Amino acid sequence: MSFGSINKSSLLNDQDHRVVKVAALQGSRLSLSHTRKTQFKVIGSILLLLVSIFLVAQNFTGTSIGEASRSRVAVDSENGKVFTIKIIEGERAPWRNPDTGERTLYPGEACYWTRDGKAKLEPTYVFVKSYVGINEKTYCPDCGKEVRSHNPLPPDELMAEAAEAKNK
């Protein structure tokens, strides 16, 4: 590498900058005709952003900042009774059953199936045996389908059908 080649490259860079500047100026002139379209796009994305902020905020209502607890649906591993309890964020199951005082509550897995193979909007909450290390399949007491950890929802069409039926 010689001194000359360094000089050359910096000269080239200068030229590049100038070219970029000119292109930017031309670009701004061109884009004037697109301004209206761009404005609509910008307004659209701002609206979308506001809606998503609103939805996120709505998720947190009822839980003030600093109150690090949230409600959860829990099922008693012994009798299958369903509770909505407040747990401290990060507190691991089993949680205390408010009736018995025993730590027998586990996260309830939601099953949205009906016995006749349709979907329902209010799920049945099920205690999944594998949560306590029992190596056995768990079946929903309502519809008889297998219920797993992170139990999948029925297909969208069936959920939509259930929502429609409810609105009738």
Ligand SMILES: [Zn+2]
């Ligand atoms: Zn079920």
